[in-house]
Amino acid sequence: xKLVFFAxxxxxxxxxxPRFAHMLMEGMRERGHxxxxxxxxxxxxxxxxxxxxxxxxxxxxxxxxxxxxxxxRLAACPADTLFVFTDNxxxxxxxxxxxxxxxxxxxxxxxQQSALGEMPENPTGWMGKLYQALIRxxxxxxxxxxxxxxxxxxxLHRFLTTEPTRSEVVYNGLNxxxxxxxxxxxxxxxxxxxxxxxxxxxxxxxGGNQWYKNRAGVIELYEAWRLLGGQALPLLLVGEPPSxxxxxxxxxxxxxxxxxxxxxxxxxxxxxxxxGASVFLFPSLAEGFGWPIAEAMAAGCPVITTNEAPMTxxxxxxxxxxxxxxxxxxxxxxxxxxxxxxxxxxxxLPPAARxxxxxxxxxxxxxxxxxxxxxxxxxxxxxxxxPHF
Numbered sequence: 001x002k003l004v005f006f007a008x009x010x011x012x013x014x015x016x017x018p019r020f021a022h023m024l025m026e027g028m029r030e031r032g033h034x035x036x037x038x039x040x041x042x043x044x045x046x047x048x049x050x051x052x053x054x055x056x057x058x059x060x061x062x063x064x065x066x067x068x069x070x071x072x073r074l075a076a077c078p079a080d081t082l083f084v085f086t087d088n089x090x091x092x093x094x095x096x097x098x099x100x101x102x103x104x105x106x107x108x109x110x111x112q113q114s115a116l117g118e119m120p121e122n123p124t125g126w127m128g129k130l131y132q133a134l135i136r137x138x139x140x141x142x143x144x145x146x147x148x149x150x151x152x153x154x155x156l157h158r159f160l161t162t163e164p165t166r167s168e169v170v171y172n173g174l175n176x177x178x179x180x181x182x183x184x185x186x187x188x189x190x191x192x193x194x195x196x197x198x199x200x201x202x203x204x205x206x207g208g209n210q211w212y213k214n215r216a217g218v219i220e221l222y223e224a225w226r227l228l229g230g231q232a233l234p235l236l237l238v239g240e241p242p243s244x245x246x247x248x249x250x251x252x253x254x255x256x257x258x259x260x261x262x263x264x265x266x267x268x269x270x271x272x273x274x275x276g277a278s279v280f281l282f283p284s285l286a287e288g289f290g291w292p293i294a295e296a297m298a299a300g301c302p303v304i305t306t307n308e309a310p311m312t313x314x315x316x317x318x319x320x321x322x323x324x325x326x327x328x329x330x331x332x333x334x335x336x337x338x339x340x341x342x343x344x345x346x347x348x349l350p351p352a353a354r355x356x357x358x359x360x361x362x363x364x365x366x367x368x369x370x371x372x373x374x375x376x377x378x379x380x381x382x383x384x385x386x387p388h389f
Contacts (some may be wrong), residue, residue, distance in 0.1 A: 088104055172368060201233050
């Protein structure tokens with residue numbers, strides 16, 4: 001097959017989407033297919049300009065200059081080329097090739113839902129609403145879709161105005177070799193690397209500052225657990241540097257000295273954190289898939305996550321569930337207290353019970369095998385392309 005992958009520009013600073021696009025391209029090349037990546041280059045955005053203006057220059061790079069380049073390059077693409085959009089948020093480019101074989105990978109529709117007022121935690125301004133409408137008009141012209149979860153597929157179909165020709169679900173494959181390690185050894189090595197006392201264990205969260213990751217809720221949950229009488233175990237929040245709001249949230253915490261933000265650490269260190277954690281906290285408000293759930297389970301760490309799809313879809317019966325954090329502050333306080341009791345249960349699991357939980361998680365994580373995911377995606381690409389030739 002001849003494959004052309006559309007991907008987000010690198011100047012947006014995304015991490016997971018470029019990684020996903022790279023995984024697809026390299027996976028298809030390893031299977032003997034011709035694959036190349038098309039993405040906007042940083043041109044106008046590199047010009048000296050105020051930060052507010054740079055955002056608009058980036059839009060011009062993406063939606064004015066890049067389409068001009070695509071139209072020129074299309075003439076050199078054989079008729080049997082399959083065009084692959086690595087994210088549904090690339091919708092504005094779909095009309096460029098919707099008359100040719102194509103497919104769209106769908107990750108989540110949270111920005112779309114927010115723009116329509118369905119996510120009260122994430123209000124959207126009028127410009128954001130217009131931007132999401134532009135994205136929606138674009139992907140609605142697609143005919144073939146591959147979603148990362150059944151939840152994402154359901155959301156996609158709610159936004160489409162016509163029945164798609166093909167709409168399939170392929171779970172994400174883990175993009176690192178996560179595996180159980182001796183927890184005591186992992187904690188010893190991690191303690192030395194980070195300069196933190198982790199020998200007795202710790203609570204772990206992995207995620208960015210996006211509103212739906214609920215990092216503030218993780219801190220609230222940790223505080224409630226400590227007030228409940230929980231052990232003096234540290235909380236490690238791995239991911240982006242904390243936002244100003246999170247810095248303030250930590251500063252106001254009673255146990256602030258035990259709350260640690262870790263940014264820019266190596267993948268190997270993250271794997272050690274998963275392997276050594278007493279419990280992994282992932283009380284997201286929403287997700288498209290929920291990679292860290294599968295990562296933690298594959299590393300042998302018990303998981304507490306939200307009792308809503310797609311978190312339940314990824315965790316299956318192997319995770320411990322808590323309700324979604326409410327919006328109202330008073331209700332959120334009660335949520336944290338109730339969820340803290342689940343943390344207390346998991347942290348104090350007897351060895352035999354913990355081993356059973358770990359084994360269930362490892363078995364569940366097997367469904368996120370990256371080779372199987374790429375094999376299925378390859379088969380779908382071929383099935384989409386075949387009717388055209």
